[in-house]
Amino acid sequence: xxxxxxxxxxxxxxxxxxxxxxxxxxxxxxxxxxxxxxxxxxxxxxxxxxxxxxxxxxxxxxxxxxxxxxxxxxxxxxxxxxxxxxxxxxxxxxxxxxxxxxxxxxxxxxxxxxxxxxxxxxxxxxxxxxxxxxxxxxxxxxxxxxxxxxxxxxxxxxxxxxxx
Amino acid sequence: xxxxxxxxxxxxxxxxxxxxxxxxxxxxxxxxxxxxxxxxxxxxxxxxxxxxxxxxxxxxxxxxxxxxxxxxxxxxxxxxxxxxxxxxxxxxxxxxxxxxxxxxxxxxxxxxxxxxxxxxxxxxxxxxxxxxxxxxxxxxxxxxxxxxxxxxxxxxxxxxxxxxxxxxxxxxxxxxxxxxxxxxxxxxxxxxxxxxxxxxxxxxxxxxxxxxxxxxxxxxxxxxxxxxxxxxxxxxxxxxxxxxxxxxxxxxxxxxxxxxxxxxxxxxxxxxxxxxxxxxxxxxxxxxxxxxxxxx
Numbered sequence: 001x002x003x004x005x006x007x008x009x010x011x012x013x014x015x016x017x018x019x020x021x022x023x024x025x026x027x028x029x030x031x032x033x034x035x036x037x038x039x040x041x042x043x044x045x046x047x048x049x050x051x052x053x054x055x056x057x058x059x060x061x062x063x064x065x066x067x068x069x070x071x072x073x074x075x076x077x078x079x080x081x082x083x084x085x086x087x088x089x090x091x092x093x094x095x096x097x098x099x100x101x102x103x104x105x106x107x108x109x110x111x112x113x114x115x116x117x118x119x120x121x122x123x124x125x126x127x128x129x130x131x132x133x134x135x136x137x138x139x140x141x142x143x144x145x146x147x148x149x150x151x152x153x154x155x156x157x158x159x160x161x162x163x164x
Numbered sequence: 165x166x167x168x169x170x171x172x173x174x175x176x177x178x179x180x181x182x183x184x185x186x187x188x189x190x191x192x193x194x195x196x197x198x199x200x201x202x203x204x205x206x207x208x209x210x211x212x213x214x215x216x217x218x219x220x221x222x223x224x225x226x227x228x229x230x231x232x233x234x235x236x237x238x239x240x241x242x243x244x245x246x247x248x249x250x251x252x253x254x255x256x257x258x259x260x261x262x263x264x265x266x267x268x269x270x271x272x273x274x275x276x277x278x279x280x281x282x283x284x285x286x287x288x289x290x291x292x293x294x295x296x297x298x299x300x301x302x303x304x305x306x307x308x309x310x311x312x313x314x315x316x317x318x319x320x321x322x323x324x325x326x327x328x329x330x331x332x333x334x335x336x337x338x339x340x341x342x343x344x345x346x347x348x349x350x351x352x353x354x355x356x357x358x359x360x361x362x363x364x365x366x367x368x369x370x371x372x373x374x375x376x377x378x379x380x381x382x383x384x385x386x387x388x389x390x391x392x393x394x395x396x397x398x399x400x401x402x403x404x405x406x407x408x409x410x411x412x413x414x415x416x417x418x419x420x421x422x423x424x425x426x427x428x429x430x431x432x433x434x435x436x437x438x439x440x441x442x443x444x445x446x447x448x449x450x451x452x453x454x455x456x457x458x459x460x
Contacts, residue, residue, distance in 0.1 A: 001175050021178035021221070027171060043169025044209050045276055057249075058275040062169070063208045065201070067178050068223055111274065132361055133273020 006070035010035075011079025019066040026050045026061035029076060037077035037106045041135075048134035051107035052076050058114045077106035080113060089113055089151045096147035100138040107134045112148040121152050167213045174211055180223045184309070187224050187336055192311040194220045196333045201225070202245060203280040205272070206288045225281065230338060233257070238344040244283025244337045248295075249274065251282060261342065262455055263298035263351035263369040270294060270353070272361050283337045286319075289327045289392075290363075292431075296323070296393035297369035298353050299340065300385035307339035314338070323392035346381065348374040350455030354444045355387075358431070364388045365432035366441055370448040372403065374456035379403045384416075384445065389426040389437055396420045399445070408453055410460065417445040 003018040010033065019028055029035045029052070041049030043062045050061040053075040081087030089112055092098075099105050108131065115122055115130040122130070127145050136144065179198070181187035191198060198220035201207055210216040224230070225245050232243035235256040242251070251257055252268040271277060271285075271294050285295045286306070299319045306317050308331060322329050331337065345351075355367035367387040373380035382403045387393040399420035406412055426437035450460060 004178070022172040022175060024172055040170050043212065045205055045272075048273065048275060051275055054278075057278040059279050060205075060275050063204050063279065065172075065178070065204070065208070065221075065223075067180070068201075068204075068225070070180075114274075130274050133275050 004067055006067060008069055008071070009073040011075055017066070021065065021067055023066045024062060025052070025064040025066045025069060025074075028066040029061060029074075035076050035078050039103055039106060041103070046133075046135070047104075048107045048111065048131075049104055051110050051134060053110055053114060056114065056117065058111050075110065077109060080109060087113070088154070089116070089148070092147040092151040092154075093144070096143045096150065098139060098143040098147040100136075104134060104136040108136065108144055112144075112151070115148065116152055116155065121156055122148070124149060169209075169212045172208065172212055174214075174217050176218050176221045178221050178223065180226070182226050182228075184227055184229055184336070184338065187222060187227060188309060188311050188334075190220070190222050191334045191336060194222075198222050198333075200287070200336065202284040202287075203247065204284075205276050205280040206284060206290075224336065230283075235260075240342040242282060242340040242342070244286070244340060245281050247278055248272070248280050248282060248285070249277040252277065260345075261298070261302070261351065263301060263353040263371060263452075264295065266353040267294040267298045267355075267367070267369065270355050270357075270361070270367075282340065286322065286340075287329060287331060287337055289323060289325075289329045291323075291326055291390060291392055292364045292367070292388040293393060294353075294355060294364060294367055294387065297367055297385040297387045298351070298371075299342070300393060300395055301351060301369045301371035301383035302342045302345065303383065304340055304342045306337055307341065308332075308335045309338040310335040316341075320395060325391040345371065346373050348380070348456050350374070350452040350457070352448045352451040352455065354448050354451075356440055356444060363431065366426070366437045366444065368441070368444050368448050370445070370452040372449070372452050372456060374408075374453065374458045377407050377458070379406055379408055379412075379453075384420060384448075386420070386424060386441065386445075388431070389424040389441060394424075396423055398423055403449070408458055408460070413446050413449045416449065417442045420445050 001020045039049035041047035052061045081090050199218035201223045202225045230243040230245040234241045258265045304319045351371035353369045355364040372382040382400045385395045399416045402416040421442040428434045
């Protein structure tokens with residue numbers, strides 16, 4: 001099959017990629033770009049392990065044709081923080097023991113980050129509602145919810161954002 | 165059946181159409197050989213599992229002119245490429261179109277709702293499509309466009325059977341229009357799934373107008389109880405023009421439960437669906453009535 005050129009900004013960097021029309025975004029990220037943080041879980045939009053941000057909104061990379069994201073912006077877990085400077089939400093996950101096997105964690109973190117951008121101070125119910133498409137099979141959800149809640153609190157307590 | 169959902173094995177030619185004119189042109193040119201891709205949350209799963217093949221895939225989600233939600237005081241016009249989450253977050257929908265709001269809120273998870281479009285939910289033609297019962301009770305119309313011209317089809321006439329609609333192979337759904345619902349109106353949507361955000365075992369929508377203590381216009385629609393989402397006119401007639409009471413609600417719901425003929429499938433059984441239809445319809449009528457300002 002013929003390959004097409006797409007231009008996509010991935011984790012802040014503009015990439016030019018040649019993709020086939022039936023290439024899934026998930027496999028382009030993992031196989032072509034070696035961004036292994038995005039996981040293949042169910043492949044049918046049930047588990048959220050392949051969650052990435054497309055123009056800031058959470059989407060499932062297993063149900064997106066790579067050709068369709070031409071001109072758009074994608075953030076994967078690799079764009080959220082790095083081993084030296086973890087993202088504050090990543091720190092919070094570690095602190096609360098919200099990571100066990102780690103398979104769902106990239107999706108959880110990206111969804112959590114998207115939620116906090118949209119709603120800086122979510123209730124526990126709102127967190128659970130927002131993350132209901134991200135399945136975790138080992139920690140249970142309590143620690144994950146706590147980690148997001150705690151990060152929301154610390155963001156709102158940030159001296160830079162406090163009113164006089 | 166074992167399916168590899170990690171990759172998409174089927175091969176097709178991808179056609180990206182950033183404008184409506186291009187999309188209609190492509191549909192006409194590849195008449196019958198092309199499928200329409202919008203959010204992909206139904207289509208790609210069907211393609212992965214081998215339930216659907218196509219020679220050409222026409223991508224229409226980026227047609228900006230079909231991505232809108234416009235409400236003047238009386239009517240609501242919805243561009244079919246708008247995603248479900250944008251509908252859920254729309255204040256007008258939340259305030260005045262409770263059944264549609266509740267339907268969209270009950271659907272799938274955040275990421276799926278960011279991807280999925282309302283046009284896709286309808287054109288996929290599932291008997292369980294959650295946006296269908298609300299549109300049925302609002303008396304919505306659909307604009308179907310092709311190179312041959314436009315036609316307006318009431319939602320009631322749109323569905324023909326599972327995965328089947330009146331949409332011709334060169335047509336694209338280009339607008340969903342909700343008419344003036346009148347005064348003292350209330351609507352509701354309820355569904356039962358196995359878990360939250362699940363596909364419906366059964367769903368129901370109610371929209372009614374209130375004249376003092378009596379029911380004015382009234383519409384009731386069920387999903388997942390027939391080959392298509394359906395209205396139950398007989399139950400509507402029981403309510404219309406009558407003074408609202410608990411007994412009346414029970415009578416209408418009982419009649420509706422007797423009229424539907426659901427099937428048994430992997431999601432639920434015939435008898436369960438029949439029994440709970442009564443319960444969720446009672447609840448749906450109550451809540452629509454209260455939203456119309458009525459007391460019980």
